[in-house]
Amino acid sequence: MPNTQYPIPNTQKLQDLMQQVGISSFKALSRAAGVSERQILRLRQGKLEQMRVEVLLKLSSVLQMSLNELITAFSTLELLQEQKAPTQELLQEIADLRREYDRSQLQLEQQREILLQELQQSSLQLLESLLLQWPTAAQKAQENPQLAAVKIVPLVQKPLEKLLQAWGVEAIAPVGAELSYDPQLHQLMEGIAQPGEKVKVRYTGYLQGEKLLYRAKVSPV
Template sequence: MPNNDFTHLLQDLMQQVGILSFKALSRAAGVSERQILRLRQGKVEQMRVDILLKLSQALQIELDELIVTFSAISPTSQLEKIKPEKQQQSVLKNTEQELLRQIADLQQEYERSQLALEQQRELLQQEFQQTSLQLLESLLLQWPTAAQKAQENPQLAAIKIVPLVQKPLEKLLQAWGVEAIASVGAEIPYDPQWHQLMEGSAQPGGIVKVRYVGYCQGEKLLYRAKVSPA
């Protein structure tokens, strides 16, 4: 076996976690088989930290253990637990220091990315709230007064209050691309994909009456319209 062939070592670790082939390891770790070949050849110092982390997780061993096991030290020496020579120790130490530095850099980059995502999320939420408030402006400003007048005068016709709610709601749904499925009281052919029977039975294509409207957003069904036999 060539000095830098770590294949048997890798196969032993794979066997312990039930991974039967290098292709299966590639899938489990989410890395290419070329990276696994580098590991088999002991080229740890040529591999990125994120690749090594994925492999260590798939093999269920610590990162430093993976580095020691597959560093450019004879696998025979690894198996026999022979102490490395000083030159080998120096190479391994330098490799570990470089990997630790890369890990620290990755951690910092991850934290920066998380902060940027959080700031972006807050900004999008503020923009969404602002847009929604603009669409509902007339409802927000007029509804409290209309509700108070309705309490003071029970005889006030409800038809005068309905537009205060209906128009802003229609504007909001239109802005979001949400469309109503039929309208209340409409008699339409029954389609079980878009309609939900509240009572009785109906055959597809049979005429039913809409009791409660449904909604869809583009091709996506949000709520089926509730119907009953006409």
């Protein structure tokens, strides 16, 4: 007798979904999802209740549909009624995965909060002298307008330099410096200048490693 092959029930349905996302073969689907072709065969045969949720999640992601949509597409009402125990296990596994996801999100949020607190704490330590001495210096300056500002500058300058150094931030050039105009690093405040012409720094700019934070503001000499 001739060897007659019967069509697998959900083959055409799966091929239609694959075509929508540009996947041409079951082997290509297997590679894209990172699951075995045997698992794909189970899906085609309507044996979805025998498949792990992890596998279904991978397939639904590649097919660009939700897990619920995949289950609905390859399950029937009769199947759900006949296989109550496996279905309940499947739903329980989905619930467990959701709880694990929520727990991971909470942990990430807590880690962000801890990192932010550590950053704030280290920054406050670097600015300690400014925090402790600046209010007193400002009060004395108000009480005595004749107090030379040069005596107050170090209170601000030194902690700021420590903080910038700790963060790997450095000035492009000091205020008052004369240098060759570079439009990549310098911003003209007034006038016109060609690259290479002398300009004077009015407000310093900053680099963090190779990243430009702020261009230095300059004016033609």
